[in-house]
Amino acid sequence: MNIVLLGAPGAGKGTQAARLVAEYGLAHISTGDILRAAVKAGTPLGLEAKSFMDKGELVPDSVVIGLVKERLQQEDTKSGFILDGFPRTSTQAVALASELAELGRDIDAAVAVQVDPEVIVKRLTSRRLCKECGYIGSESDAACPSCEGELYQRDDDKPETVRNRLEVYEQSTAPLIEYYRGSDLLVEVDGDRPVDEVFSTIQEALA
Numbered sequence: 001m002n003i004v005l006l007g008a009p010g011a012g013k014g015t016q017a018a019r020l021v022a023e024y025g026l027a028h029i030s031t032g033d034i035l036r037a038a039v040k041a042g043t044p045l046g047l048e049a050k051s052f053m054d055k056g057e058l059v060p061d062s063v064v065i066g067l068v069k070e071r072l073q074q075e076d077t078k079s080g081f082i083l084d085g086f087p088r089t090s091t092q093a094v095a096l097a098s099e100l101a102e103l104g105r106d107i108d109a110a111v112a113v114q115v116d117p118e119v120i121v122k123r124l125t126s127r128r129l130c131k132e133c134g135y136i137g138s139e140s141d142a143a144c145p146s147c148e149g150e151l152y153q154r155d156d157d158k159p160e161t162v163r164n165r166l167e168v169y170e171q172s173t174a175p176l177i178e179y180y181r182g183s184d185l186l187v188e189v190d191g192d193r194p195v196d197e198v199f200s201t202i203q204e205a206l207a
């Protein structure tokens with residue numbers, strides 16, 4: 001099964017992707033994670049990406065498309081993958097379709113997790129991540145509820161940057177919902193519910 005996960009930043013894509021990966025054994029392709037790892041490692045890609053990410057802007061299409069093409073060549077994606085945070089522009093969506101056609105593969109579903117923007121601002125600005133295990137916690141946690149590791153706030157989860165990310169989402173990424181509706185792949189899910197409920201709805205839709 002090959003899935004595209006759509007939704008504004010903070011809609012819960014990462015959380016649902018982790019559940020889908022665990023349930024269906026899919027390869028998890030998160031462009032945000034790949035870019036953050038490159039920034040942390042200080043590679044040329046990371047240096048280029050950081051200035052865009054810090055402002056909540058999109059990293060140029062050519063860079064991100066190259067990363068995903070390379071990732072799709074890897075063996076583990078052949079038995080199914082979940083794309084989390086890609087595509088984010090119509091150029092990326094078209095490039096993905098043509099790359100998959102070349103590889104003789106298809107998208108089975110585009111799952112759009114919908115959450116009200118005001119809820120998202122609150123979620124993102126209070127989000128804290130574990131330095132050790134990546135657990136997604138909140139500002140009310142003193143330490144990671146999973147491993148006791150130290151929690152930190154992502155630079156791009158600061159209020160001004162969050163607002164910009166949401167604007168960028170509305171402008172560049174939200175139109176992809178119609179793109180996938182047009183190809184009959186769209187599954188729309190209300191993401192403003194407990195994680196388990198959102199996950200069950202997604203599972204039912206994919207069954």
Ligand code: AMP
Nearest residue numbers: 009031032053057058059064085086088
């Ligand atoms: P995320 O973790 O998916 O919210 O991504 C964090 C940041 O990485 C975004 O705000 C963008 O700056 C960058 N990014 C991630 N995925 C993409 C993409 N598909 N296209 C462009 N930029 C991206």
